[in-house]
Amino acid sequence: MTHTGAISHISLSSSDYEASKTFYSFLLVDLMGYKRVMDMPYCTMWALPTGEVICVSPGNKTPHHKNNPGLNHLAFHTATPELVDEFYAKIVEFQAAHKEMTASVILDKPALYPQYGEGYYG
Template sequence: MPKTGTISHVSLSVSDYEAGKKYYSHLLVDILGYKQVAEHPYYTMWALSSGECICISPGNKTPHQKQNPGLHHLAFNVEKKEEIDAAYQKILKFHEDNKSLTGCTILDAPALYPQYGEGYYAVFFTDPDNIKLELAHIPNYH
């Protein structure tokens, strides 16, 4: 039974469902270790063995603006700083191999971000709908 207050799932609407499935499958399965647990015409879901889930579903073609009310960005924890460097290389390769997926951009290469905390190391990038994503290593977080 999940603990009260923990996140059950995050659901994102995407403008191109097939492109979204391709992008999030790469990020979640190939880089972060999720497994795809459902695929339907109206949503696809990936989950970790600990229960956290990410879903995508078809949305409209209105571009995402992080300054608007709603999602600003989505950050994923990474246990080791070196995992971010390896993930960064995989993300670069995926973006290079999939140039037809517009919106995919590296915003900030892996670096220390001391303004967010001691030892905070992260990479920032966008998905095909320009949703800001982050992989972060935060030592002594909990």
């Protein structure tokens, strides 16, 4: 049963579609348990068994800045703060192995952010 307010899907447009597919496959499949459910020239989708879907499509080649209109960031829940640290370390390692990719940028290291709520760690 779908709950009102639950995320159905998130769609991202990328200036480097192939690099984005590589990065999101790593992030979503390898780290978070999504399954790639569609891979077409115009869209790649990953989904969880619970129905949440993330889609990446080719966009234009204009560089994005986090304050431009559009998606500012994409956040996922984790079971523990330690898992945030583990994912961070794995993403940094992935980026080091794929220096030619510019599809993913980490702006800040994991930290406690009390301004977002008690115990908020991201």
